[in-house]
Amino acid sequence: MDLDVRRLRVLYEVALRGGITAAAASLHVTPSAVSQQLGQLAREAGCELVERSGRGVVLTPAGYVLAEHAKQIINAVEQAQAGLAALRRDVSGVVRVGAFPSAAGVLVAPAAARAIARHPDLDVRVVEAEDQQSRLDLRSGTLDVILLQEYDHVPTPLPSDLDRHPVANDPMHLITPVGWGRRSGRLGDLRDARWVASAEGTPCLRSTLHACRLAGFEPDIRHRAVDFALTLDLVGAGLGAALVPGMALRTVPPTVHVEPLVDPVTERRIFAVTRSRGAGPLRPAIAAFLAELAASESR
Structure with a gap:
């Protein structure tokens, strides 16, 4: 049984977003393309992965099992890429950052400009995003870094697959x-x-x-x-x-x-969040941006 990693990512998006339409929007493809990829993955897996429920679909028990493994495989691939980039000390490529408006203007924009000036091959792209949507986009890989906030007496807990990086009070x-x-x-x-x-x-x-x-x-x-x-x-x-x-x-x-x-x-406390890197390093491009972001409060 050979499973295509790209199709596993599609399945993971469906599980994360809760449906084919939302997954298609995140992946920038049509819903029919997502359905086709799921159908091919089901043939590769030898079992049905989704089933009709009302006007949408839900994952079957096999679909849930495979989606959880897909998440682990996607994370392993990302960690391997980060480890290789760290060996090359390669501060280049795209870093996609999601932030709520007040933090985007005061913290993220200046940090992005400093990171790009320090590393000319780095491409930091900023997206305005509110908390819940940005968390989904981070976990799916659409974003690399997000900024969240928590107020006194109103903590913001994170799941174990996300890492917190303090930024500012x-x-x-x-x-x-x-x-x-x-x-x-x-x-x-x-x-x-x-x-x-x-x-x-x-x-x-x-x-x-x-x-x-x-x-x-x-x-x-x-x-x-x-x-x-x-x-x-x-x-x-x-x-x-x-x-x-x-x-x-x-x-x-x-x-x-x-x-x-x-x-x-x-x-309120503002902090950056990345996908958990496990025991490995952050991709150097992400680490370079976070370093500039962490320096924001002292400026």
Whole structure:
């Protein structure tokens, strides 16, 4: 039984993404092409790997077994390539980086520029990506590095097949309309204020709620905004106060007052994530970018 590694990657994408259509989008091919590859792999394996379920497909027990082995094979190939590149000390090739907007602008873009200047054969490509999608893209190999965030009291656990690389700490700031005149940096002074906060289920919202509760009150949230630029505009219009990380404060409207949060002190931590390298080295191109990224906070 000879199994094609490229077809194993297709099966792994279907398992990871939860269906043929999503896998096809990730692989930049048509759904029919994915179906054809799965059919050929099934013939090679001698058993059915997917079966119909409603309007889509699900993996069969054999499909799940083979997808798990496919993941291990893909990782082994990548580690072999990294080991050979490390022997050559070859800092070249493409590194694809996914990051959420505030980190992409403040950390990733300058680090990418420095890495390229230091290593002319290196090609760093940046994609704006939110947490859940970027994790899938990292595990599938579409991205090589992603940036994630976690707030105080809202940890971001990682599975064992991903490695964490600390990058920066980003203190939270209290922003209020200029006309309010409340500038102590203490949440307790705003217990009777209106608030602007992030959407339900987001780490930023959970961090805001926890900080306010530490200060002894439940915030009166009147407005919701995921985009920090919109949060600043809502606060600037006099509609409420908000907690915002420092990296989101590069452009502040003149109608917004910014104060470091001093009670309770709260921050978010930003870290890079790569696929686990096991006992082997990182690909030199990825290591070179991470080195520049780690140097960002000291600049």
